[in-house]
Amino acid sequence: MNGAINFTYGFSHGVEWGWPIAVYLLLAGISGGALIIALLVRFYKKQHEDTSLLKAASLVSFSTIAFGMVFLVGDLEKPLYFWKILINYNFASVMSIGVMAISVYIPLTLVMCLYLFEKEISAVLAKKAQLLGYFEMVMVLLKKIRPMIEVLSVIFAVIICAYTGFLISVLVRFPILNTAILPALFVVSGLSAGTASAGMVASYFFKEDAHSPDLKTLHTIEWPIMAVEIMLIAMLFVSLLVGNEFQQSTTIAFKSGIYANLFWFGVMGVGFGLPLVLNFALGKHVAHSHAAFYLSGMASVAGVLCLRMFIIYAGQTFGV
Amino acid sequence: MKNDGKRRAFLKVLGLGSVTLGTAGYSVAIEAGKTEKKPHYGMIFDQNKCVGCSDCEVACRKVNEVPQGQVRLYVENKTAPETPMEKKYVRVSCQQCEDAPCVAVCPSKACHRDAKTGIVTMNPDDCIACKYCIVACPYDVRFINHKTKAAENCNFCLNTNMAKGKEPACVESCKYKALVFGDLNDENSYINQILQVKDAVRMKPTFGTKPSLRYIPVVKVGV
Ligand code: SF4
Ligand code: SF4
Ligand code: SF4
Numbered sequence: 001m002n003g004a005i006n007f008t009y010g011f012s013h014g015v016e017w018g019w020p021i022a023v024y025l026l027l028a029g030i031s032g033g034a035l036i037i038a039l040l041v042r043f044y045k046k047q048h049e050d051t052s053l054l055k056a057a058s059l060v061s062f063s064t065i066a067f068g069m070v071f072l073v074g075d076l077e078k079p080l081y082f083w084k085i086l087i088n089y090n091f092a093s094v095m096s097i098g099v100m101a102i103s104v105y106i107p108l109t110l111v112m113c114l115y116l117f118e119k120e121i122s123a124v125l126a127k128k129a130q131l132l133g134y135f136e137m138v139m140v141l142l143k144k145i146r147p148m149i150e151v152l153s154v155i156f157a158v159i160i161c162a163y164t165g166f167l168i169s170v171l172v173r174f175p176i177l178n179t180a181i182l183p184a185l186f187v188v189s190g191l192s193a194g195t196a197s198a199g200m201v202a203s204y205f206f207k208e209d210a211h212s213p214d215l216k217t218l219h220t221i222e223w224p225i226m227a228v229e230i231m232l233i234a235m236l237f238v239s240l241l242v243g244n245e246f247q248q249s250t251t252i253a254f255k256s257g258i259y260a261n262l263f264w265f266g267v268m269g270v271g272f273g274l275p276l277v278l279n280f281a282l283g284k285h286v287a288h289s290h291a292a293f294y295l296s297g298m299a300s301v302a303g304v305l306c307l308r309m310f311i312i313y314a315g316q317t318f319g320v
Numbered sequence: 321m322k323n324d325g326k327r328r329a330f331l332k333v334l335g336l337g338s339v340t341l342g343t344a345g346y347s348v349a350i351e352a353g354k355t356e357k358k359p360h361y362g363m364i365f366d367q368n369k370c371v372g373c374s375d376c377e378v379a380c381r382k383v384n385e386v387p388q389g390q391v392r393l394y395v396e397n398k399t400a401p402e403t404p405m406e407k408k409y410v411r412v413s414c415q416q417c418e419d420a421p422c423v424a425v426c427p428s429k430a431c432h433r434d435a436k437t438g439i440v441t442m443n444p445d446d447c448i449a450c451k452y453c454i455v456a457c458p459y460d461v462r463f464i465n466h467k468t469k470a471a472e473n474c475n476f477c478l479n480t481n482m483a484k485g486k487e488p489a490c491v492e493s494c495k496y497k498a499l500v501f502g503d504l505n506d507e508n509s510y511i512n513q514i515l516q517v518k519d520a521v522r523m524k525p526t527f528g529t530k531p532s533l534r535y536i537p538v539v540k541v542g543v
Contacts, residue, residue: 004521004537004538004539005367005398005410005521005523005535005537005538006398006410006523006524007396007398007410007411007412007523008396009394009396009412010412010459010460010461011390011391011394011412011454011460011461011462011463012454012455012460012462012463016451016454016455017451017455075450076448076449076450077449077451077464077469078447078448078449078469078470079448081428081446081447081448081449082448084428084430084446084447084448085427085428085448088427088428088429088430088446089427089429090424090425090426090427090428090429092424092425093424093425093426093427093452094425095425095427095450095452096427099427168455170421170425170456171455171456172421172456172458172527173455173456173457173458173460174455316455319460320458320524
């Protein structure tokens, strides 16, 4: 009897959460991904010195999440009321949980930066003896808990990547978003963009040789991450394809229209195709060149941005 | 409620005494609720009676000061093109879900369930306009009010007509008695008497949010 009556009118205007949210999702992904990768490399290789990779990753993770907050808060229609979230906590809301996680995560990334840029900061403070004294005192304390901070950073970095997925996967009106795969996809694509960003920053700003052991490691794990990412996207598509009437109707997003172009050219072409071509199809000479290194890194990041845009826009366009 | 007490103490410390005014009524209501059964307000839209005059829309906008170009309540024309003479209209508005996703996702508790009446309503001062509730609502019936810059939904005129002991503006204004408002927890209420004799459905029940609006659809019984 329920087919007997229905309404199709809605009060929202298409995509309510637009590109600033997509950019925030990208930046949060890069931030978490870069830190996870760099710290896992450190744990795995049992490194004790401060590597360029970790330096780059700490800087990237702190600056991207801080910049991301600008987009997140800026997208509110009442940005100056942001503090209301902090006093009216709703533990059932993924957004509240996310804000809580962010308020732990940002200080963690900041402390990671302090560890890795201690020398630089001391040099800046050298003229102000008193400040330098305080700074050194704080660092003595902080250094004692460094192993714990590093482990916590990895845990919270994963939480940050995953929560951005849960944030939008709870939206039942949108079949593309309302899937269990989304948080996993966000973690993996975050890793992919984070790896690329950390690698590029390490090489450009901290003069890490593109063929150094650490960057070689990144280069090796880049491909399995990409493979998993493609697999998750394929799973998402198949689950929609074999789903109910509403889920099936959303597969059009992959097939025609502007979002299909964004998906096939942006996500598949630039994000996956370009790095693969640069690294494997054009011979060793091109693959080992500087230009290819940066181009392929930027293509990965751009691809993940396209993925976030596709999910945000196509997701909210094809509702039930 | 323990939490609420703590929060109030915390706010007092901050010197934000005025904010506590809102929560004071809250705990009183909870205590009163222990003795008498809490109400569960619902509404029936009878498609057989609605003529699509949109008087209800007009009344709602006026009573609740909804800005121009925006609505809490919309009457959609669902007349099938093949049968233009068989007019069909449907009320589009907040379905007052018992398991309301908008309340669950709101990070600032601006979108909340009124403790006394159980009605899903909003506190515009706490809303940060993040639009999370708007994308989370399965019925797409929330919007950011241009004037208050806060998310809004049909709350059965909780702060306007109901506060004055009147029925919601739409119900009052409908000349054709297509709308019935009442307490579903009261066995003797008119709304329950109607539900006992008529076939009513919930809109899109598969979302599992247990809406409190009931629709009596036009059904032809080929005589
Ligand atoms: S219909 Fe939407 S706005 Fe109304 S209670 Fe349900 S989820 Fe909330
Ligand atoms: S827009 Fe306002 S009412 Fe809606 S979830 Fe955000 S803070 Fe809550
Ligand atoms: S006032 Fe009554 S008859 Fe007119 S549109 Fe509203 S519900 Fe229908």
